Amino acid sequence: MPLAIALVIMVVASVLFNIYTPWWFTPAASNWGQIDDAVNITLLITGVVFVIINLFLAYILVRFRHKPNQRAHFQAHNKKLEHWLIGVTSVAIIIMLAPGLWVYAEFVSPPKQATTIEVVGQQWRWSFRLPGEDNELGKSSVSRVSGTNPFGLDEADPKGQDDILIAGAQLHLPMDQPVKLLLRSLDVLHDFYVPQIRAKMDLVPGTVTSFWFTPTKLGQFEILCAELCGIGHYNMRGHIVVESKTQYAKWLASQPTFGQTMATEESIHPPPELVLSPVALLKMGQTLATTKGCLACHSVDGSRGIGPSWKNLFGKQEALEGGATVLVDKAFLSESIIDPNAKISQGFPPIMPAVALSPQELSALVRYIVSLSKSPQQVGK
Amino acid sequence: MAYSDSHDAPKSFFYRYIWSQDHKVIAIQYSLTAIFMGLVGMLMSWFMRLQLGFPDEFDFVTPSAYYQFMTMHGMIMVIYLLTALFLGGFGNYLIPLMVGARDMVFPYLNMLSFWFYFLSVLVLMASFFVPGGPTGAGWTLYPPQAILPGTPGSDWGIITMLTSLVIFIVAATMGGLNYVTTVLQARTKGMTLMRMPLSVWGIFMASIMALLAFPALFVSGLMMLLDKTLGTSFFMPAIVSMGQQLDFEGGSPMLFQHLFWFFGHPEVYIVALPAFGIVSDLISVHARKNIFGYKMMVWSIVAIGAMSFVVWAHHMYVSGMNPYFGFFFATTTLIIAVPTAIKVYNWLLTLWRGDIHLTVPMLFAVGFISTFVIGGLTGLFLGNVIVDIPLSDTYFVVAHFHMVMGIAPIMVVFGGIYHWFPKISGRMYNEALGQMHFWITFVGTYLIYFPMHYIGFLGVPRRYYAYDNYDFIPPSVDDLNSFITVVAIVVGVSQLLLIYNLARSTFKGEKADANPWQATSLEWQTPTTPPGHGNWGPEQPKVYRWAYDFSVPGAKHDFIPQNIPNEDVPLAQEGQPLKGIDT
Numbered sequence: 001m002p003l004a005i006a007l008v009i010m011v012v013a014s015v016l017f018n019i020y021t022p023w024w025f026t027p028a029a030s031n032w033g034q035i036d037d038a039v040n041i042t043l044l045i046t047g048v049v050f051v052i053i054n055l056f057l058a059y060i061l062v063r064f065r066h067k068p069n070q071r072a073h074f075q076a077h078n079k080k081l082e083h084w085l086i087g088v089t090s091v092a093i094i095i096m097l098a099p100g101l102w103v104y105a106e107f108v109s110p111p112k113q114a115t116t117i118e119v120v121g122q123q124w125r126w127s128f129r130l131p132g133e134d135n136e137l138g139k140s141s142v143s144r145v146s147g148t149n150p151f152g153l154d155e156a157d158p159k160g161q162d163d164i165l166i167a168g169a170q171l172h173l174p175m176d177q178p179v180k181l182l183l184r185s186l187d188v189l190h191d192f193y194v195p196q197i198r199a200k201m202d203l204v205p206g207t208v209t210s211f212w213f214t215p216t217k218l219g220q221f222e223i224l225c226a227e228l229c230g231i232g233h234y235n236m237r238g239h240i241v242v243e244s245k246t247q248y249a250k251w252l253a254s255q256p257t258f259g260q261t262m263a264t265e266e267s268i269h270p271p272p273e274l275v276l277s278p279v280a281l282l283k284m285g286q287t288l289a290t291t292k293g294c295l296a297c298h299s300v301d302g303s304r305g306i307g308p309s310w311k312n313l314f315g316k317q318e319a320l321e322g323g324a325t326v327l328v329d330k331a332f333l334s335e336s337i338i339d340p341n342a343k344i345s346q347g348f349p350p351i352m353p354a355v356a357l358s359p360q361e362l363s364a365l366v367r368y369i370v371s372l373s374k375s376p377q378q379v380g381k
Numbered sequence: 382m383a384y385s386d387s388h389d390a391p392k393s394f395f396y397r398y399i400w401s402q403d404h405k406v407i408a409i410q411y412s413l414t415a416i417f418m419g420l421v422g423m424l425m426s427w428f429m430r431l432q433l434g435f436p437d438e439f440d441f442v443t444p445s446a447y448y449q450f451m452t453m454h455g456m457i458m459v460i461y462l463l464t465a466l467f468l469g470g471f472g473n474y475l476i477p478l479m480v481g482a483r484d485m486v487f488p489y490l491n492m493l494s495f496w497f498y499f500l501s502v503l504v505l506m507a508s509f510f511v512p513g514g515p516t517g518a519g520w521t522l523y524p525p526q527a528i529l530p531g532t533p534g535s536d537w538g539i540i541t542m543l544t545s546l547v548i549f550i551v552a553a554t555m556g557g558l559n560y561v562t563t564v565l566q567a568r569t570k571g572m573t574l575m576r577m578p579l580s581v582w583g584i585f586m587a588s589i590m591a592l593l594a595f596p597a598l599f600v601s602g603l604m605m606l607l608d609k610t611l612g613t614s615f616f617m618p619a620i621v622s623m624g625q626q627l628d629f630e631g632g633s634p635m636l637f638q639h640l641f642w643f644f645g646h647p648e649v650y651i652v653a654l655p656a657f658g659i660v661s662d663l664i665s666v667h668a669r670k671n672i673f674g675y676k677m678m679v680w681s682i683v684a685i686g687a688m689s690f691v692v693w694a695h696h697m698y699v700s701g702m703n704p705y706f707g708f709f710f711a712t713t714t715l716i717i718a719v720p721t722a723i724k725v726y727n728w729l730l731t732l733w734r735g736d737i738h739l740t741v742p743m744l745f746a747v748g749f750i751s752t753f754v755i756g757g758l759t760g761l762f763l764g765n766v767i768v769d770i771p772l773s774d775t776y777f778v779v780a781h782f783h784m785v786m787g788i789a790p791i792m793v794v795f796g797g798i799y800h801w802f803p804k805i806s807g808r809m810y811n812e813a814l815g816q817m818h819f820w821i822t823f824v825g826t827y828l829i830y831f832p833m834h835y836i837g838f839l840g841v842p843r844r845y846y847a848y849d850n851y852d853f854i855p856p857s858v859d860d861l862n863s864f865i866t867v868v869a870i871v872v873g874v875s876q877l878l879l880i881y882n883l884a885r886s887t888f889k890g891e892k893a894d895a896n897p898w899q900a901t902s903l904e905w906q907t908p909t910t911p912p913g914h915g916n917w918g919p920e921q922p923k924v925y926r927w928a929y930d931f932s933v934p935g936a937k938h939d940f941i942p943q944n945i946p947n948e949d950v951p952l953a954q955e956g957q958p959l960k961g962i963d964t
Contacts, residue, residue, distance in 0.1 A: 023858070053754050060735075064668075064732065071669070072735045096765060107767060187531070195853050204701045224842055231448055233844060
């Protein structure tokens with residue numbers, strides 16, 4: 001009897017929870033809102049089955065509980081009933097599967113007018129490449145990836161010259177324009193996941209995967225990684241910004257092409273610490289911390305991460321693996337960015353990648369880290 | 382028969398309990414080791430839950446440690462607890478006794494099987510002590526990350542893990558060959574295949590599947606070991622890891638996923654089919670009623686087993702495989718729901734018009750039905766490719782697979798332990814402790830996993846160490862996480878009730894009858910309890926009927942053991958013949 005009551009309570013509570021749940025789909029911001037319909041059909045059918053079976057079970061437990069002198073009914077099988085049940089189950093399954101496959105057929109057929117954008121994943125950051133005016137992405141390969149060529153583009157391929165490279169983890173998209181994402185990973189599996197878009201897909205090193213969607217809502221939405229990619233997995237962040245076509249065009253025009261960045265690298269290295277004010281430099285450092293993926297591992301609020309938190313790091317006596325301690329000054333910070341494995345903080349894994357930075361960028365980043373400590377003036381005299 | 386005296390009764394303590402070839406002792410060795418591993422796995426889940434429920438409060442759960450606990454928890458629970466316990470534990474104990482054999486057909490191999498399993502456990506536990514600790518690649522061990530530096534334990538951790546798995550598969554193969562051969566060759570006179578208890582059917586089919594599925598894991602494990610140690614490129618394409626160009630080229634990470642899930646999906650049913658079989662017998666015995674639609678139950682076990690080999694890529698809908706595969710695998714996956722649903726209906730129809738005794742085993746059997754229904758139904762979401770796409774890699778998946786292959790099978794494990802404990806030990810367990818164990822486990826697991834489905838709808842991703850500063854995740858999710866952690870710890874502690882109950886009852890429990898449940902199958906008809914060496918005394922039993930002659934009209938008692946011929950059945954009234962069915 002208590003078990004029957006428990007089952008009934010469970011059913012009632014579940015139904016009520018389903019109605020009053022504080023957690024439901026985040027409102028869709030793409031054409032794949034129609035996936036929600038398929039989910040709802042499934043939820044309705046399975047919900048009804050859940051309620052019926054559990055209530056039926058509760059009823060049986062009460063009705064046929066053991067009583068003295070009671071004897072069970074002897075019946076080996078009932079062909080007719082079994083066939084009916086198989087029939088009804090099959091129909092319910094077809095009702096769930098058919099609309100699902102219908103929507104999926106659309107999911108695997110990107111429209112012809114879809115814009116192609118490349119998403120590149122690496123531990124633990126996102127970057128993006130747009131095809132530029134010729135609408136074609138230039139050749140790329142992992143073996144060409146270097147500090148100065150982070151996407152591994154083929155410098156000889158003319159199609160790549162006008163490609164637009166976006167190193168910051170923020171991708172702008174025009175509203176209502178179908179977009180086909182080509183997904184590429186440089187190291188391990190990742191998964192491009194924006195909850196509001198609904199669709200997601202793995203990035204697989206060695207191959208290019210893809211999916212498509214049409215943004216239908218203006219705003220900024222978080223990109224997450226949905227495939228375990230190592231210890232920074234939970235902090236592999238980015239944003240998509242959906243905006244009107246005019247705003248998008250403005251943003252697009254301000255992005256440099258691959259050809260332009262290569263020219264910049266070779267000829268006009270700006271002299272360090274000259275062109276930027278300290279405030280601008282600090283701002284630059286803050287931006288770099290995001291775009292270079294530093295913040296995946298280093299928190300700025302003192303919370304625990306994969307690497308030491310930057311909050312109050314500067315000026316601290318840091319214990320190193322092997323027992324030594326070191327004063328965290330500008331020199332130590334710079335060294336740790338350029339050659340991360342030179343000294344390893346105690347209790348942290350030696351997994352930080354060396355990041356390619358210009359001297360100015362390096363000093364900007366160091367300045368930003370210093371700014372996160374309480375009284376930076378007192379230290380490093 | 383030749384195998385009936387293939388080994389003599391052991392003479393010393395060492396040969397009786399340690400280097401034993403007796404299937405019953407090996408079953409207990411397997412079970413105790415598996416239960417110990419289950420406790421280790423549970424401890425890992427607590428550590429994970431501490432971080433999720435109370436972020437940054439517990440210093441020892443660093444991101445590395447979190448992923449290591451997560452990986453070890455999953456692998457231990459799936460392989461070293463559930464697979465080992467159902468096949469090595471229940472399979473070993475029940476198969477010879479239920480089919481009327483004196484032992485497994487290859488007792489020496491059976492002994493080796495346990496010791497290889499034990500070795501695999503030692504190697505696995507050793508990974509906690511190697512430099513860098515155990516692997517944190519997730520139980521799926523996907524390359525490339527499993528063997529690259531951004532993952533904890535990517536050197537010795539992954540090597541010990543893969544080595545342990547390879548050894549485990551050797552053990553499982555030796556056991557599996559034994560179980561299958563014993564069922565096919567050593568059934569006693571009259572025990573036709575269609576008279577076998579469903580427990581044996583479930584374990585038999587699961588053993589066949591294990592023999593076919595584990596090789597896929599075996600080869601992929603070896604290939605990854607080669608990639609790691611010799612620098613081959615089976616699963617490794619060209620990669621820039623942490624700014625360094627690596628020497629790999631041309632391998633396919635997706636190949637590993639196909640191999641893994643070609644093993645991994647049948648593995649779900651390697652755990653589920655024994656549970657299906659055992660729970661059928663629990664329900665039948667404690668409802669005093671024959672299992673409804675026995676033939677259909679057998680064929681659905683066979684159908685599920687066969688079909689489980691053509692659904693594997695439903696784990697890979699967003700893996701980047703050819704998207705057209707989705708149509709095929711969604712269809713096969715939803716078709717497999719039909720034989721599964723039949724089983725649920727037949728359990729209910731077995732209870733219908735039964736004489737239900739709510740013993741502890743029956744409580745757990747009902748708990749199984751209820752939790753399995755939830756897990757099965759949510760499987761219809763994830764099997765249907767387009768519905769899976771938003772839900773995959775969210776907490777919906779976590780809730781689903783814990784319900785369907787964690788909680789539901791473990792309910793059967795508990796039910797089975799309580800059910801056969803009187804036969805194994807010759808003593809009764811403590812009823813009150815058993816009831817308490819059931820209630821905390823049943824209600825607790827429901828509270829843990831039911832709300833998780835909804836944060837999955839919300840889109841909260843799984844395998845995250847922390848959820849700081851994600852705009853779409855409201856603070857209420859943190860509250861839920863704290864709540865789940867508290868419940869998980871309570872449920873975990875309550876498992877000590879089982880341990881205590883078994884330990885105490887083994888020595889101080891009331892003496893049990895040979896057949897306390899008045900069951901029909903052969904293991905309850907042994908001349909001594911616990912059964913002695915060779916199980917049957919001088920003569921093996923003969924079988925005259927199926928295992929489900931409960932409440933047969935015309936019979937005096939509400940059960941007729943399988944080894945009683947019709948003419949020996951006490952009748953309710955002289956001259957009124959039995960009205961059972963002819964099996």
